[in-house]
Amino acid sequence: MTLANTVRRCTQTALLAGATLLVAQTAFADEVNIYTTREPGLIQPLLDAFTKETGIETKTVSLKDGLAERVATEGTNSPADVLMTVDFGNLVDLVDAGVTQPIDSEVLEGAIPENLRDADGNWFALSLRARVAYLDKSLEDVTSFTYEELADPKWQDRVCIRSGKHPYNIALIATMIAKDGPEKTEQWLQGVKDNLARPAAGGDRDVARDILGDICDVGIGNSYYVGLMRSGRGGPEQEDWGQAIKVILPTFADGSGTQVNVSGAAVAKNAPNKDNAVKLLEYLVSDEAQGIYASANYEYPVKPGAPVDPIIEALGPLTVDPTQLTEIAAHRKEAAALVDKVGFDD
């Protein structure tokens, strides 16, 4: 029977493929395994440079969600060495899930300002990005912007933003709670919702595209998307989106500065290649790697004094809002509850 043959052949292939994968997993001694929620395209240039410099092979699996759950259930068998995320909230979650280990490294401590790493050495920020305002080019007279202003009735039906449940926005709302308390933040969030020109969905780049498409006039997006769009690296269409907007580094109403989030990494609790993991982290805060963060990802370096890409530098000097990251992280659940309460995404 041909069907039986097919099934038999498939089963054999399956076993072979399974065996190949198992062998492949243990073949390299000089390697480091990275589990990441970071977009693969953004970290690959850094990992390539690391391999070139040290000869250590990298292997990655990029996940969307469930990083902590996967590493936790893999337990002592986990091949994960480095856990990388895009949001400090996720870093805190990893520590809470008990899947990280503290690292004592003079290199890391010397390069990363104290407020951008865990006091116990469980996680380290590696790059920064700002939540900036995208505005329609025609709004020439607008030269400054506050996050609070997003709720101003003058922007009614003119605001675009991604889902309120996205970690980037949760962090912004949590910062607001840390500054003004939950009640004022709820009013503000309701105000922003009332100003929305379309449902809170999509990505940050959609904000720019929707401004070009005349759906809205103002929105919030990450600084590095401005670099990605304006550089033309995403193609000529995205360059048009990037050119259609004017970018302002907003502050909070108290004048304190611009909200930033971090990308960062932790060493996994059961890392089989712990030394290589630390080497990778140390490499990522080297001048070279911080330069790649700036030139390949258009991010702000975490290391004071490291260069910024010209496109990003042109946005103006960045003053970072001083609210402690740990305090923002503590208000995340409250922020998520507010998003549900005002039905921000509905």
Next chain:
Amino acid sequence: MRSFLATALAGSTASPGRSWLAASALIALLAVAPIIALLLIATQSSGDLWPHLISYVLPHALSQTALLLLGVSVIVTAVGTGSAWLVTAYDFPLRRGFEWALLLPLAIPTYIIAFAYLDLMHPIGPVQSTLRALFGLRPRDLHFLEMRSLPGAIFVLGVVLYPYVYLFARAMFLMQAASLVDAARMLGASPAAVFFRVALPLARPAIAVGTSLALMEAINDIGASEFLGVQTLTVSIYATWINRTSMPGAAQIAIAMLVVVVALIVVERRARSRQRYAAEAARARRLQPVRLAGVWALLAPALCFVPVLLGFLAPAAYLANESWKRLSFAGFSDRLVEETVNTMLLSGIATAVILAGGLVVAFAARQSRLGLHLLRIASLGYAVPGTVLAIGLLWPMALVDEALNRVGLVSGMFLSGSIVALVYAYGARFMAIAAGGIEAGLSRIPPSFDQAARMLGRTPAGAMRAIHLPLVRPALLTAALLVFVDCMKELPATLLLRPLGFETLSTHLYGEAARGTYEDGAIAAILIVLFGLIPVILLARLSRREG
């Protein structure tokens, strides 16, 4: 497969029926293990989650989900049944082409269709630009065709999921309706009366199966809904898990949702169980299509063209165009070749495993009521969102790995670190399609065949080899192709469970989409569509031959 069956039957020649049941029970247990794990997770405290959910989240999520499912079921039933009736009951220009072209949307994952339509319908996209140019409008003058809305999501899911209904309805029209339809025609019934009073009631079970498959896909969709800003229950489960870091809470919602879905299925089955059709005898003849003339000869192809255009041609043309642009300024990535091989290999292996499991479960279901219950249990995974199921799967797999390590059989993560995890996840997820499809095929074989075979001294396995397998082959192949396409398109479980360094076309596409550059994923997307076309075309050829 013979060896697989031999294993399943080994050691109990005395009561072969029992070993079928045992094998089926084992498969059902494996399939339901992640759900049991979810139940266990759900028993943990989720704090003050429920009052919050009940006040602020569930009312909206429930109404959105209900409206979404209602809208999708209207579209898939109307389009699927209507087009199936047109191509089976009537003959018109291009009918043969439409017979298979109507299946094409199966090849495109819903999240890709959502991406494509958002771009196509955007104010700066081709459709609105053209309309504005025609009427001299500015974008501000006219806000319309907003895909990021409930109607947008209903449209997207409707045009991509209708083939499930089409496939089942068409098979039913071909097989069962011939003599009754001919009788009605001869008695002078109008075409509308033939359709509404004879064909439609006859095809109701098939339409119900197709619609329920489509609705399961819709309820589990996360890509399209989230992307289009629709707050369905599945999107809410997701948010609960991510933003409140509450796995117990998410598991509780998922279980509650599963209970609702199962209740709906039970109600639907009860309602249907009173209908019995004795049309089996008519299987030998097929419906004679009536040749259309005049305006209907133009209208019928036009009606068939609309779903093919919306569900396949427009998004595929968009993807082809985007791919072309990408190729010209970014070139072709070598990784795509490896990812294509991975995708095909993985989907092929998973399909073989799922089909073997589905056969055992479906045959056991034919032999006893217990077997039928086991089939239902084994099919539960289809009603659980992919990511949630995958999370539920992490635990049992880690336990097995742990046990295997302890007895020294293997070291490291034998299951969770290899593609076994993925095959398992696909199996738990798509067993419903295989087992259900094969069971449906088996139910067309009269029990008298079994009795005759047994009286002539065949064992159940022998009877299966000699009688059932050949007769059930079309159903088997249909199930195989549907499962293969579904495995190729699967994203959430693939993302979470794949081993280090293992990428498929859909995870590649996700990687690009995650950066907001979903158009960069166009090449991966078009490859998914192209390779998805192969099984869909096979499916079309098969269903034609079957007819």
